[in-house]
Amino acid sequence: MTLFLIGMAILIVGGFVYGKFCENVFGPDDRKTPAYTKQDGIDFVPMKGWRNTLINLLNIAGTGPILGPIQGILFGPVAFITIPIGCILAGSLHDYFNGMICNRNGGAQMPKVVTKYLGKSTKTLYLIFSSILLLLVGVVFTYTPGDLIVKDILGKSTAADSTILWVVYAIIFIYYILATVFPIDAIIGRIYPVFGAFLIVSAIGVLIGVLTSGGADLGNIKGLITAADGTQTEFLGGFMGHFSGVPFIPVFFITVACGILSGFHGSQTSIISRTIESEKQGRMVFYNAMIMEGLIAMIWAAGAMVVYNRTGALNTNATLMVGEISRTFMGKVGGLLAIIGVIVLPITSGDTAFRSLRLQVAETFKIDQKNPAKRMGLAAALFVPALAILIFAKTNANGFNILWRYFGWANQTLAIFALGMTTVYIYTHKKGSYYLISFIPALFYAFITFSFILHA
Incomplete structure (x- = not known):
């Protein structure tokens, strides 16, 4: 419990101090933002700071800050220190400078600003x-x-030949198309505050449960490892070490992913750079939103540690652990609420992923997005390869594992580009050695991603 509380304190206090430092390095001013200078009622739309913060949090917080830390805590209590430090020095810095640099460049998408710098x-x-x-x-x-x-709400089969499963997929795709082509404040800006309630309430529920009843089980990971033949072996972990024997570096940082750093976030902060009313909102909207994601990651990691140590079932699937954690600390009603939250979280990241992809392709190939027909046509074209990949992942026995493996590695690799861009930006706009604040994390993650892919 002590180490968990120390980690939370590091994240909150360190985030406040280092966030202010990053803000001073960038130097926000009173110039008009693209939300006003390019206002079009579609993508460039001024929105209040609290709404931008909540939308950005939901955009970046898919299942990453839940499933990643649930798996990451199996490396031991060291996660309670590495998550907050990494979130402060790498993840939040990455998101803040991405959003602000895009804002300074007229709300440009990441490919354009990366190319510039x-x-x-x-x-x-x-x-x-x-x-x-x-x-x-x-x-x-x-x-x-x-x-x-399909499985937890409708109680039906999720096999590839399930008709109801593909109907649900189709409904999600239809929502994505609508969220991708409609003005950002028409769908995303209106319904995300509701989605945000599920995310926040679930995290608070787990935190209260951990603080009031889980302290005794917040220690080194221990439990039973089940082999393929059904035999079980007892595992008693230390401060750092995974029961499967995989190395902490680089696997931990790829596994936790969004709870520490995510290249995907760059595509999301560039969207919100088009809707902030003032540059001075940037620290709250970009930096602090990532700190909040770090808090969510810490809470779910702690919840997972308690449940792993109580049940001893270390081989439990991370998705199943979400329900176990929720029911342990919040009962049946809370468990259902958490499942709804875990359903909502990826959907709120999926819709903005497709929106970012549309904007990115449109900007690269200069496709006019003010015309509704062109917006819809481009969105429809992008969903064709998405459907093909989904069919592969669902019909291939190892399809989803392959999909997730390359998704995780690509996610961290993409962050290196953004950190490199930030390094050049700071070097050209700020005297002294301030550029090291992004250059050092870039070097570290270059090592992590290359070592991971070479040994995967």
């Missing part, structure tokens, strides 16, 4: 990488909520 030679590589990642995000966040709805 890293050179034209990176444009094609970044565009291909980011487009594939956004497509994979959209597919992953159709697959996950679709299966949860």
